[in-house]
Structures are given as structure tokens and as C-alpha cells.
Ligand SMILES: Nc1ncnc2c1ncn2[C@@H]1O[C@H](COP(=O)(O)OP(=O)(O)OP(=O)(O)O)[C@@H](O)[C@H]1O
């Protein structure tokens with residue numbers, strides 16, 4: 001097995017990817033596959049924190065766009081990320097991977113509450129830590145939560161596992177001729193307005209000098225490949 005380049009990373013797993021071909025909700029076979037990729041990373045000795053999106057269930061803008069209250073919509077979106085976190089934890093535990101869910105919104109009957117201290121404690125015991133509930137605040141996204149938790153857990157990189165295999169000159173789903181970048185700086189992502197990740201997330205990663213690696217979460221074994229320096233991806237770093 002190749003040596004990983006990182007000891008501790010934050011995986012941002014696409015919520016939308018979890019629905020598979022269903023169009024909504026969670027396809028357990030997809031959750032199981034993503035869990036097996038995380039298990040592979042653990043077998044390599046990499047400490048893993050995970051933020052899961054909620055796009056397969058709910059995004060706050062859906063309420064706002066129909067004249068509803070954005071904050072309530074965002075609360076619904078954050079609850080969606082808790083559902084996804086519980087599903088992914090279930091898939092990991094089926095593989096005997098010790099996993100804990102820490103939520104930014106207290107719900108003690110369901111999971112532990114987030115704190116940096118709890119995070120570092122669970123990581124030190126070799127557990128996968130899944131961060132649920134985003135940042136706990138409306139008007140943010142789980143990309144921002146990923147950058148925030150990466151900084152708090154001392155992650156060496158944010159691995160954004162998404163629907164596409166890197167950052168392109170334009171959204172490759174809308175512009176098939178768009179070209180993939182191998183490498184960008186955080187500032188270039190912001191200056192060029194490349195919308196694969198939101199501005200707040202990229203700015204926070206830049207401020208804390210945390211590289212972001214964008215890759216496709218649909219590739220089985222793709223996460224381990226990226227961790228060892230292979231695979232198709234875009235690397236965003238300081239220079
Ligand atoms: N310049 C770009 N390069 C690559 N992807 C882009 C770009 N601009 C827009 N995108 C789109 O951004 C999407 C990723 O955005 P987003 O983070 O919302 O999705 P996600 O990873 O599925 O997250 P969620 O967890 O919210 O479901 C890609 O699937 C792609 O279609």
C-alpha cells in the first residue's frame with residue numbers, strides 16, 4: 001500500500017452524491033461505498049474528519065426562493081446534514097470503523113455535541129469524526145463548515161469529494177468544453193469566481209493556509225488514491 005501524504009484530513013462529502021440515481025434522499029449503496037473509501041483511509045493510518053452536505057435532502061435557498069423564511073430554510077438544511085451524518089456513521093459502523101457524530105446543534109438524544117476538545121479526543125482514539133449540522137448558523141454552507149472544522153481539528157488538507165473531478169474554467173456540467181485546472185491558489189479561485197466551493201470557505205482555508213483538493217467522490221477507491229498523491233484532481237494551495 002502506498003504511503004499517504006497526510007496524517008489528518010477533513011473530507012467534505014457531497015450530500016447530492018448520496019442520493020445516487022434516486023433524485024432525492026439516501027441511496028444506502030452509495031453511503032456504503034463512501035464509507036468503504038473512508039475505511040481505506042483509516043487502514044492507511046490517516047485520521048479523518050468528515051463534513052457531509054445536505055443537498056440530497058434540502059437547501060435553505062429552496063424555501064427562500066418560494067418566498068419563505070431563509071433562516072427556517074437553513075435550519076431545515078442543517079437538519080438534513082444530521083440525517084446524512086447518521087446514515088454515513090451507520091455505513092462506517094457496518095465496516096467496524098469506530099465512528100462518532102458531533103453536531104453543531106445540540107441534540108443529545110441523537111448524537112454528541114460538537115466541541116474542538118471532543119473532536120481531538122475522538123481523533124486521538126482513532127475514531128472517524130463526522131461533523132453534523134454544518135456551522136450551526138444560517139447563511140452558511142457545509143463547505144464553510146468543512147473549512148471551519150478543518151482549521152479546528154488541525155487538518156493538513158480539505159478533500160472536497162464532489163460530483164466533478166476538479167475545478168474547471170466554468171461549471172463542467174453546463175459547459176462541457178471547460179478545462180480542468182491541475183493547480184490554483186486560493187486567491188485565483190476567488191478572483192476567477194470559480195463556483196465549485198463558496199467564497200467564505202475558500203477565504204477561511206486561505207487564511208489558515210489549508211490546501212483544498214477537489215476530486216470526484218463517485219470513483220471507488222478515489223479517496224485513497226488522492227491521499228497518496230494520485231488520481232484526477234485540482235489542488236488549491238498558497239502558492
Ligand atoms: N468552475 C467550476 N469547476 C467545477 N465545478 C463547478 C464549477 N462551477 C460550478 N461547479 C459545480 O459545483 C458543484 C459542486 O458544488 P456543491 O458544493 O454545491 O455540490 P456538492 O459537492 O454536491 O455539495 P452538497 O454537499 O452541497 O450537495 C459541482 O458539481 C459543479 O457542477
Ligand SMILES: O=c1ccn([C@@H]2O[C@H](COP(=O)(O)O)[C@@H](O)[C@H]2O)c(=O)[nH]1
Pocket residue numbers: 015052053054055058059060061073074075076077078079080081133134135136137138139140141142143144145
Ligand atoms: O453552516 C451551515 C451549513 C448548511 N446550512 C444549510 O444546510 C443546507 C445544506 O448544506 P449544503 O452545503 O448546501 O449541502 C444549506 O443549503 C443551508 O441551507 C446552513 O444554514 N448553515
